[in-house]
Amino acid sequence: MEYLCPVKCQENDHVKCCCACEISQSELYSNITIIPLFVEQLDVTGRISTLFDPYENNVSETNFEFVYQDGFLRSYPVNMCIYNIVAIDLTNNKFVEVGDVSCLVDLDTLILKYNLITYVSNRTFEGLKKLRKVDLSYNRLKFLDNNLFASNTVFFADFSGNYFKEIDVSNFLHDVTCNFNFENNNDHMTITNHDNIQLGSEVTEFCGHLNFDNNSLSINPILLVSDKIDPNEIVKYTSGGSLALGGSMYVCDCELAELIQLEYPDFKRLASKELHQSRCQSPEKLKNKDIYEVWENKTLHDEMICDLTIPEGCTSFQIRDTMSYGCSIDPYISGCNFLCPTKSDGCECRCTSQPSKKRLIVDCSNQNCTDLPRVIPKSKYKVTLIMLNNKIKTVNCKYYYENISVLDLRGNFVKYLSDDIGKMTSATEVRLDDHELVTLPKAIQNLQPNVFHFGLKGIPCICDHIWIGEWQKYRPSNTKNFDKLYCLNNYITIEEYIEEAECNIESFELTTWISFSIIITAILGFLTLVYYFRFEILILRQRLKSPRKPFSPNEIDCYIAYDGENEDVRTFVFDLDCFLRKREFSTYITCRDAELGETRENNILIHVTKCKYVIIVQSSNMYTKNNIHHALYRQEYRLAWNRFMQGYLNNILVIDFDNEGPGLYFHKKTIALYRLGMGLSVSNRKISLYEKILETFSKPVHSKQVLRNGWMKTKRKYECENKVNL
Structure with a gap:
């Protein structure tokens, strides 16, 4: 709602607040008369009452208020909504809830202090865009929903004296x-x-x-x-x-x-x-x-600290079953899962927040710890982690590495640092004075070398550690009190060692890069071959498997797919059909054996599903035309391929009728079938077509042709004898 801003606020640094807070109800309604309403209580319980205006003003053009203090009302007057009420004062009555005031869209002030209200929902004041003042003081309130005034502009609220x-x-x-x-x-x-x-x-x-x-x-x-x-x-x-x-x-x-x-x-x-x-x-x-x-x-600010060892509302023996080790932990799950580490965690610590130094101190000294704490208290400050005189040999990854400013591991014989040490990007000091390291992780190069203090203990100086010496060189020029890293067997620094070492660094690096390049090239070449011959690999894998589907005696041996609009192809297919049936193979040809009453699509699906083998006689333009017949030819090929890949077909044979080669449709798949001996051309004189068919297809399922009506067709076997010259 927009209000007229008082003149005195125009020069205020906080005009918005001044305008909202300094305007009074009398100023807000200076040109409007507010008429008081009177309450008539209709029963002794205070549950039923009405409002009336003795002056009988026009309710649609008049603003009203009603004040009824020190009474016994338990609910609002039943006719309250017919009046345009801008203010209500029901101090010291018997209300146990705020109730429904949503009809009072012009309500400015609601006073319900000294009642018996225990709870207020965040839907109570929805729609009251003009509500500015709410007084619920000295009730019995224990709970308020969150975002209580989210839908309006309440500027003044009194909740004093509650529970x-x-x-x-x-x-x-x-x-x-x-x-x-x-x-x-x-x-x-x-x-x-x-x-x-x-x-x-x-x-x-x-x-x-x-x-x-x-x-x-x-x-x-x-x-x-x-x-x-x-x-x-x-x-x-x-x-x-x-x-x-x-x-x-x-x-x-x-x-x-x-x-x-x-x-x-x-x-x-x-x-x-x-x-x-x-x-x-x-x-x-x-x-x-x-x-x-x-x-x-300012020196007294350092004494203003908080002991976070056991946060408020938590116990030192709290079970933290959501915890996990390593870097995967989410540090913001909440609450007592992020206590200061205790004995139950294997490492008891003392945790102190010190804002004057902008740090959280986690002190786990002298506690026989074998690892860094798995959890620490949540803090917006950087962490000083003190692990003096423990038994830590391995420094593993922790989720809070990025927040560590100081890590003190003196008195620990550390033998291994994980690569995750490179995540300590905020670290200014890491103490490893008593380490027993034999190498450093490569990720340590992400950090400044002056951060680390290795003491007088060194690491083996070998050619593989040349990079460590180079890393040590690149410290900031203004570094003070820098602890150089020494060689293990002689009292020289690793920087001095690389100056004297007879390591063929260039040759080593060249060999490494060549080896790496050969490996990468071999991998890429292998992946290229796998991609190029991917369909051949799929076919070979399928042929090595046994078929999923057991074939029953009433199913068909061969489904023959061909271009029925090509007369030469049709003649060839009928000859092929006669040959197969003479060899006791049952066949399915669409124009002859289609189920009556079924669509062409359903016939394809039904009979390809029943077949053990599929022969695809390909001819020119068989798949390229955009008509229903050619779409069905594509469907036959696609269904046969999918069922073969799923293990429901024993084999596929592709026959090139007019020596056109693999067409554009399923081009890569067709080439793969030819390469693996599952395709041949009719014009190929080196291979007998019928011998190839007998070689490709094993023993038939049964010895008699099964028609769509279930009868055995034996007569045609003899009709074909004169048409096929063996």
Whole structure:
């Protein structure tokens, strides 16, 4: 909704907030008369009541309000929706829920304080675009749905004096939050951020005032929405806002340390307390110190730490069954799965967050650990991992490598570093003073050599380690206190060794590259051959398999596919048919044996499915014309090929009738069949066609031709005797 902005806001640095927060209801409705309505209660339970206007104004042209305090109403008047109501005040009645107010589209103010409401849904205020003020203070509220005011512009909300155990930031942190009041809550309040709302993205500017006086909070809400920004940038998005946390002295831990880096007026604005509360109550080293003194003395900031060994709400013996070893772990699954490591993890540690140094310290010294911790607490700061005097011999991959700033492995006889060490791109110091390494992983070249401290222990200086010496040379020119890497058997550095070593580096590199090139060329050549002869390979593989389908005596031996429009081909096929039937092979020819009443497509599917072999007599232009017959010829070939590949056909024979060679249709497949002896040309005088057929096809399924009506056709066998000259 758009409001008329007060003149005094025109010069304000936060015009948007000022316009929304400074305009009063009287200014908003300065030219509109608001008529009060009266309530008539119709029963003693307070469940039935009505509203009436003694002046009988026109309900469609008049704005109304109704105030009914200190009564017994449990629900709204039954005729409430006929009035254009802009304000409701039902203080100190008996409502147990906010109820349905969706019909009051012009509602500006809703006051239900001192009632018996326990829960509010985020659908309660849907559609109320003009709603600005909600007062639900001193009810019995324990829960609010997230995003309670997502569909409207509520600028003022009072939830004080309730019983909240949990509040999500989506219910009070918006771009415009004039005044949201949660003071005097009767329980410890956990602040959550389920939608991961962040300053600078979801909230571009926080203005207005949040009042959490006399509360026990899990965290300052501002810190919960500033994970993605530097503490010094908090002011950029909160310059028009303030937060009251009165009721107790400051807990001067790592959370407060995030804000104490701001200018003092900004710090006080975002964590304000009464003057007599402006002291530290903990930790012990800062107890009773004035907060201004702590802010001013930067050395005291280092004492503002948090012990994350056992986070709030977790236990030291919590079972973490979602964990896995190695790099695959997701560090943001949530909660207690990411405790500081304990004895149950095989390595007990102490975890401390120190914002003044922008680091998370994970100290696992002297704990007989055999590996780095598999999990560490979630933190936006870089990790200082201290593993002094343990039993670590292998440094394996961990998901948090990219966040490690310092890794101290002194007192460990490390023998192996995994290639994943190269992921420590944020590392400034890695201590390996007592190592027993014999080589280094190639990935270490991704890091600066001055990061690593190898002490006086060295590695074997051999020609294969020339690259390590070259890597050591390329350290930054301004490097100080650089620990050079020594050779194992003589007290010279590996840099000095490569200057004296008689290693034919160029020859070695050339041989390596030649070998590598030969291998790659061979692989590419092999893959090219496999691709080029892919259909031949498929056919050979299929021929080595036994057929899937057992053939029953009533099935057909040979399905003959041919161009029925070509008279010469048709004559040839009839001769071929006679030859096969004389040899006791049953055959199927479409023009003779098609099932009556079936479509041509179904006949092809039915009879190819019943056949043991398929003969394809190819002729010129058999597959190229765009008519129904040629489409069916293509279907025959495609179906025969697929069934052969699936193991349902014993064999295929392709016969080139007019010496045209493999056509364009299934060209590569046809060539593959010819190469493997499953195709021949009629004009080839070196090979007898009928001998080739007998060689290709084994013993027939039965000795008599089966017609479509099931009768045995024996007569035609003798009709063919004079047509086929053997």
